[in-house]
Amino acid sequence: MEPSTGTGGGIAERLAQVRETIARAAARAGRDPAGVTLVAVSKTRSPDEVRAAAAAGQLDFGENYAQELAAKRAALADLPHLRWHMIGHLQRNKVKLLVPGLHLLQTVDSPRLVETLDRRLAEHDGRLDVLVQIDVAGEEQKAGLAPDDAPALLDALRARPRLRLRGLMAIPPWTLDGEGSRPYFRALRELADRLGLGPGERELSMGMSDTYAVAVEEGATLVRVGTAIFGPRG
Numbered sequence: 001m002e003p004s005t006g007t008g009g010g011i012a013e014r015l016a017q018v019r020e021t022i023a024r025a026a027a028r029a030g031r032d033p034a035g036v037t038l039v040a041v042s043k044t045r046s047p048d049e050v051r052a053a054a055a056a057g058q059l060d061f062g063e064n065y066a067q068e069l070a071a072k073r074a075a076l077a078d079l080p081h082l083r084w085h086m087i088g089h090l091q092r093n094k095v096k097l098l099v100p101g102l103h104l105l106q107t108v109d110s111p112r113l114v115e116t117l118d119r120r121l122a123e124h125d126g127r128l129d130v131l132v133q134i135d136v137a138g139e140e141q142k143a144g145l146a147p148d149d150a151p152a153l154l155d156a157l158r159a160r161p162r163l164r165l166r167g168l169m170a171i172p173p174w175t176l177d178g179e180g181s182r183p184y185f186r187a188l189r190e191l192a193d194r195l196g197l198g199p200g201e202r203e204l205s206m207g208m209s210d211t212y213a214v215a216v217e218e219g220a221t222l223v224r225v226g227t228a229i230f231g232p233r234g
Contacts, residue, residue, distance in 0.1 A: 002005070011056060022036050033179040039062040045226075062085040095116050111152075130157065164205045181214060185206050
């Protein structure tokens with residue numbers, strides 16, 4: 001297993017280290033590292049920290065809370081090329097804060113949210129790429145859909161052309177290292193296989209600062225990395 005990236009140095013240096021770790025993990029798995037998108041988790045980070053990451057070439061940023069994402073997007077409106085990902089649970093009454101203008105919603109997990117998103121998109125003649133969040137470990141306290149419930153939600157998404165299903169996302173239970181998370185990453189990949197997800201629907205968002213190298217080895221196409229890029233929170 002690859003050791004996790006350290007937190008010393010500046011944002012640009014840490015970004016380079018994370019990208020190198022992704023490249024090595026992809027090579028071990030016989031994959032092209034260009035097939036892995038790095039999402040910098042900017043939750044609680046300042047707009048200036050996001051700017052520093054953007055100046056180092058980072059394009060994709062993930063937020064956990066709708067209000068924080070909306071505020072940060074507004075503060076960085078002069079950087080319209082940034083791609084914003086919602087990676088936390090989205091309440092239906094907060095949809096209007098983010099849609100339109102969101103690059104990817106990674107946490108769709110209910111038919112009611114699908115309906116709310118579709119109505120909002122219809123008002124703006126918009127489209128939105130989404131991932132379905134799967135509870136791979138059956139943790140009642142976590143958001144996400146049970147694997148057995150996934151087919152019905154996928155059908156609901158495919159019936160609404162304004163919503164484009166791109167793949168699956170999971171937040172496994174916390175483990176001491178990436179190896180402890182490997183079975184959950186593998187389970188998400190195998191679920192994508194069983195669901196018959198084809199081209200355009202095979203994104204797998206899994207892996208965070210301590211586990212992203214293993215996630216890449218197991219097929220992640222998006223990894224969500226915060227501390228390894230921005231350093232410890234003060």
